[in-house]
Amino acid sequence: MAAARTYRIAVYPGDGIGPEVTHEAVRALRAAETRLGGFALELTDLPWGAAYHAAHGAVAPTDYLEQLRGFDAILLGAVGMPALLPDALTLEPLVTIRQAFDQYVCLRPARLMAGVRSPLARPGAIDFLVLRENSEGEYLRVGGRAKQGTPDELAIQTAVHTRKGVERALRFGFEQARRRRRKLTMITKSNALVYGMTLWDELLVEVAGDYPDVAAERQHADAAAMDFVRRPERYDVVVASNLFGDLLTDLAGAIVGGLGLAPSANLNPERTAPSLFEPVHGSAPDIAGQGVANPVAAVLSAAMMLQWLGLPSAAEAVRGGVESALRGGAATPDLGGRLSTSAMGDAILRHVAAGAAGSSR
Numbered sequence: 001m002a003a004a005r006t007y008r009i010a011v012y013p014g015d016g017i018g019p020e021v022t023h024e025a026v027r028a029l030r031a032a033e034t035r036l037g038g039f040a041l042e043l044t045d046l047p048w049g050a051a052y053h054a055a056h057g058a059v060a061p062t063d064y065l066e067q068l069r070g071f072d073a074i075l076l077g078a079v080g081m082p083a084l085l086p087d088a089l090t091l092e093p094l095v096t097i098r099q100a101f102d103q104y105v106c107l108r109p110a111r112l113m114a115g116v117r118s119p120l121a122r123p124g125a126i127d128f129l130v131l132r133e134n135s136e137g138e139y140l141r142v143g144g145r146a147k148q149g150t151p152d153e154l155a156i157q158t159a160v161h162t163r164k165g166v167e168r169a170l171r172f173g174f175e176q177a178r179r180r181r182r183k184l185t186m187i188t189k190s191n192a193l194v195y196g197m198t199l200w201d202e203l204l205v206e207v208a209g210d211y212p213d214v215a216a217e218r219q220h221a222d223a224a225a226m227d228f229v230r231r232p233e234r235y236d237v238v239v240a241s242n243l244f245g246d247l248l249t250d251l252a253g254a255i256v257g258g259l260g261l262a263p264s265a266n267l268n269p270e271r272t273a274p275s276l277f278e279p280v281h282g283s284a285p286d287i288a289g290q291g292v293a294n295p296v297a298a299v300l301s302a303a304m305m306l307q308w309l310g311l312p313s314a315a316e317a318v319r320g321g322v323e324s325a326l327r328g329g330a331a332t333p334d335l336g337g338r339l340s341t342s343a344m345g346d347a348i349l350r351h352v353a354a355g356a357a358g359s360s361r
Contacts (some may be wrong), residue, residue, distance in 0.1 A: 074120065295344055
């Protein structure tokens with residue numbers, strides 16, 4: 001009998017509610033590991049963030065990229081404690097990880113699950129996938145400030161779009177669409193951003209020619225924001241630039257019940273470096289330590305990690321546990337319920353351990 005493969009996972013809980021929701025995600029991972037067997041998870045906690053800064057003068061050690069590179073995947077909770085440190089400082093390791101490890105695909109699914117109420121009047125079936133180009137755009141730190149504090153102060157923030165970066169994101173999106181309902185919508189704003197976004201428009205036409213089986217369209221970002229609310233059922237796979245993808249996925253999370261349910265994956269498709277998995281939500285310092293944060297997004301992010309590692313049965317066990325718990329009425333305060341973070345985790349674990357089947361495809 002072959003020995004179980006061991007996967008090395010870096011666990012970076014971060015700040016605010018990050019440690020609380022990450023704890024529940026780790027519990028779900030352990031439950032799937034125990035129930036299914038055949039693999040082992042070696043989890044290493046990394047105590048980086050605002051508390052680390054208080055002790056060491058930096059939010060992470062100087063060699064954090066070298067430390068992370070040897071792992072198979074990274075599970076992140078959330079970063080940011082604005083009362084203690086500027087967000088630009090606490091977020092810097094996350095942005096650097098995405099870029100240094102070439103995690104150029106950020107996948108953020110939006111699906112309305114049974115037992116969850118959407119704020120939309122007539123939500124219907126909501127099930128789409130947003131692919132956010134994750135390595136360039138507005139998040140590359142290109143620009144600067146001059147004459148600070150004077151009436152002539154100047155700030156320049158340059159968005160960078162490359163043929164390589166746009167094309168590889170689009171191709172990944174088309175491949176995803178082939179596995180789903182064969183429709184891709186690219187979000188642009190080329191009527192105003194006439195250089196970078198026009199490149200996106202032109203490359204969509206070029207790349208779409210290689211995928212004649214996928215219906216491709218483009219839509220301006222403001223129209224997409226309206227249609228995410230008005231008719232979300234029209235979307236299958238959405239591809240967007242770094243900034244537009246970031247903004248639209250917060251809205252996507254809201255229409256399927258809230259950011260407490262929204263997972264994400266930051267992928268290095270070539271697997272030359274570890275990929276990173278995290279809930280879409282932030283650190284929510286206003287509720288940190290109260291035990292009321294919803295852990296579902298973190299747990300579903302852990303399921304995405306298992307899928308990426310080649311453990312689909314374990315991923316489905318975790319997803320199924322979440323869906324069965326929600327379908328059965330388990331809910332934290334953000335969903336209109338009364339369960340604490342740990343109690344919600346308990347509900348999920350009961351279903352994971354029981355082998356409940358979810359409704360994910």
